[in-house]
Amino acid sequence: MDKKLEKILPLVQKPARYTGGELNSVIKDKNSVDIRMAFCFPDSYEIGMSHLGIKILYALANAREDTWCERVFAPWDDMEKKMRENEIPLYALESGDPIRDFDVIAFTLQYELCYTNVLNMLDLAGLPVRAADRQSLSPIVIGGGPCACNPEPIAAFFDLFTLGEGEEVNNEILDLYADCKKRGASKAEFLRLAANIPGVYVPSLYSVRYNGDGTVREIAPADGAPAKITKRIVRDLDGVFYPDTFVVPFIEVVHDRVTHEIFRGCIRGCRFCQACFLNRPIREKSPETINEQCKVLCRNTGYDEISLCSLSSSDYSGIEALLDKLLSWTPEEKINVALPSLRVDNFSDELLEKLKSVRRSGLTFAPEAGTQRMRDVINKNVTEEEMLETARIAFSGGYSAVKLYFMLGLPTETDEDVEGIGLLAKKVVDEFYRTPDRPKGRGVTVGISASSFVPKPFTPFQWEPQATREALLHKQQHLKETLPSKKINVSFHDINTSFLEAVFARGDRRLSAVIEEAWRRGCTFDSWGDKFKFDVWMDVFRDLALSPEFYANRARNYDEVFPWDHLDYGVSRAFLQREDEKSKEAKTTGHCRLHCAGCGANQLNGGRCDV
Numbered sequence: 192m193d194k195k196l197e198k199i200l201p202l203v204q205k206p207a208r209y210t211g212g213e214l215n216s217v218i219k220d221k222n223s224v225d226i227r228m229a230f231c232f233p234d235s236y237e238i239g240m241s242h243l244g245i246k247i248l249y250a251l252a253n254a255r256e257d258t259w260c261e262r263v264f265a266p267w268d269d270m271e272k273k274m275r276e277n278e279i280p281l282y283a284l285e286s287g288d289p290i291r292d293f294d295v296i297a298f299t300l301q302y303e304l305c306y307t308n309v310l311n312m313l314d315l316a317g318l319p320v321r322a323a324d325r326q327s328l329s330p331i332v333i334g335g336g337p338c339a340c341n342p343e344p345i346a347a348f349f350d351l352f353t354l355g356e357g358e359e360v361n362n363e364i365l366d367l368y369a370d371c372k373k374r375g376a377s378k379a380e381f382l383r384l385a386a387n388i389p390g391v392y393v394p395s396l397y398s399v400r401y402n403g404d405g406t407v408r409e410i411a412p413a414d415g416a417p418a419k420i421t422k423r424i425v426r427d428l429d430g431v432f433y434p435d436t437f438v439v440p441f442i443e444v445v446h447d448r449v450t451h452e453i454f455r456g457c458i459r460g461c462r463f464c465q466a467c468f469l470n471r472p473i474r475e476k477s478p479e480t481i482n483e484q485c486k487v488l489c490r491n492t493g494y495d496e497i498s499l500c501s502l503s504s505s506d507y508s509g510i511e512a513l514l515d516k517l518l519s520w521t522p523e524e525k526i527n528v529a530l531p532s533l534r535v536d537n538f539s540d541e542l543l544e545k546l547k548s549v550r551r552s553g554l555t556f557a558p559e560a561g562t563q564r565m566r567d568v569i570n571k572n573v574t575e576e577e578m579l580e581t582a583r584i585a586f587s588g589g590y591s592a593v594k595l596y597f598m599l600g601l602p603t604e605t606d607e608d609v610e611g612i613g614l615l616a617k618k619v620v621d622e623f624y625r626t627p628d629r630p631k632g633r634g635v636t637v638g639i640s641a642s643s644f645v646p647k648p649f650t651p652f653q654w655e656p657q658a659t660r661e662a663l664l665h666k667q668q669h670l671k672e673t674l675p676s677k678k679i680n681v682s683f684h685d686i687n688t689s690f691l692e693a694v695f696a697r698g699d700r701r702l703s704a705v706i707e708e709a710w711r712r713g714c715t716f717d718s719w720g721d722k723f724k725f726d727v728w729m730d731v732f733r734d735l736a737l738s739p740e741f742y743a744n745r746a747r748n749y750d751e752v753f754p755w756d757h758l759d760y761g762v763s764r765a766f767l768q769r770e771d772e773k774s775k776e777a778k779t780t781g782h783c784r785l786h787c788a789g790c791g792a793n794q795l796n797g798g799r800c801d802v
């Protein structure tokens with residue numbers, strides 16, 4: 192270990208975040224590889240090490256003989272300070288080598304409020320933050336993950352983005368890079384060639400013109416770049432690469448277990464839900480494959496918990512067969528099975544029976560809205576009766592704590608809809624006391640968690656305004672004041688962070704200047720409440736004469752050109768518009784198993800959806 196690093200590690204919190212050397216981390220001989228790659232998660236070690244995507248793509252890159260991929264996380268501010276004081280550049284955990292000397296620096300972009308951390312990490316590495324100021328072929332800075340669906344606010348900082356799933360496209364980029372490096376190609380040539388790999392977006396090859404009212408007029412490609420970039424998907428989840436081991440951290444991280452993805456996409460189509468539409472078409476992995484992969488992962492990591500993850504786990508068509516398979520060996524090996532992301536309307540007695548043998552933490556449901564009208568607007572196809580029936584089954588099965596997730600500020604929401612949240616929670620409380628075989632000697636706790644609605648690209652609500660901060664504050668107060676029972680507690684997400692998230696989610700390239708300036712004025716870790724400097728952000732918007740309300744609180748016309756209109760995630764704009772129009776009449780669309788609503792995403796998979 193570097194001497195300077197050795198000196199500072201005892202002086203910072205949780206030094207194990209920065210040492211590397213964990214079980215299963217990959218060490219290679221740097222002289223025998225062609226590509227050094229840094230896979231960066233722009234948040235703390237504990238959050239990044241819990242993320243499944245980084246585990247998959249780290250193992251995928253390291254499966255190549257010509258590549259050594261290492262992990263990098265955002266140093267916490269105490270560590271950053273010491274690194275800057277001691278002139279230690281940002282380094283990769285496996286080798287300890289500075290990442291500025293690497294060939295490829297890839298960031299996964301999971302949420303908008305990590306953007307300043309990306310800039311901070313590039314700067315800590317000793318690199319210019321703007322792509323135009325990094326002239327040589329190495330390092331190439333790549334972004335991927337959900338925020339790549341509208342990367343325009345951060346377009347100035349990245350050389351390229353990958354759209355959709357990375358398992359195939361990442362290898363194609365690395366192949367091209369290896370070839371370009373071997374023959375001494377320039378960065379410009381590499382980017383021109385990369386732009387022709389399906390699913391790769393090179394923002395510097397597109398120019399944006401604006402209308403007088405500030406909306407986008409045109410996004411024009413140059414140098415042979417395609418006019419539309421379509422996201423990549425993996426067609427066969429059983430055949431696709433999956434790691435046989437995970438790096439096991441020395442310190443506790445948020446999810447310290449084997450996480451296994453059981454399917455991609457969601458059949459439901461809730462109109463606010465970006466994850467649903469970004470990840471379509473629906474593709475399932477078979478119970479046999481999942482079971483075998485879980486066995487191998489448990490053996491290679493020593494973990495005693497498997498978490499089956501997806502957007503809506505009880506919609507997985509093989510859920511009972513899978514639980515049967517897993518429960519045939521996990522109890523003997525003292526391994527727990529956890530099943531988050533359950534929906535409320537298909538939670539049967541039989542599933543509950545099986546869940547009794549899996550780990551039982553509190554039960555969480557996401558009705559999202561308190562009244563049936565509001566749930567119809569957002570296409571949350573679940574009725575009050577179904578929710579109460581599920582609560583009854585859960586209470587009979589021994590649960591006594593329920594957490595309910597709601598959103599405030601949804602399109603068309605009235606005070607009555609807000610009051611409906613408390614009334615629904617009260618009905619859940621009453622259901623507990625009406626359930627004859629409820630857990631005895633225990634009271635019920637019902638917690639409401641209310642976030643603020645953020646309109647996102649590629650959803651039917653992409654045209655809708657976010658409620659103003661004043662309106663959201665009123666809604667929060669109204670909910671608190673009208674809560675009908677003391678057994679219900681309520682917590683709220685911070686309105687200001689949701690506001691900024693809304694600005695960047697549908698922002699354009701002009702926001703790169705705002706992000707850079709806010710970072711220069713000290714903004715980092717914006718998703719961490721105690722570090723979020725909202726006043727600084729507002730000062731920057733004012734100083735750069737850009738209105739955040741223009742991005743967050745403005746309703747869009749159906750013919751407006753969006754900053755992300757040159758990107759294609761499979762779901763057609765016509766379908767999204769139809770869904771938005773239906774929402775205004777509180778008309779629902781049934782889920783994909785009832786009938787295909789023609790969203791268009793199956794075209795990416797040869798016309799197939801696993802429904």
Ligand code: SF4
Nearest residue numbers: 457460461464467502
């Ligand atoms: S059930 Fe609704 S909210 Fe949940 S992932 Fe599916 S579409 Fe999204």
Ligand code: SF4
Nearest residue numbers: 783787788790793800
């Ligand atoms: S193509 Fe049809 S079945 Fe497939 S996700 Fe879209 S609406 Fe659902």
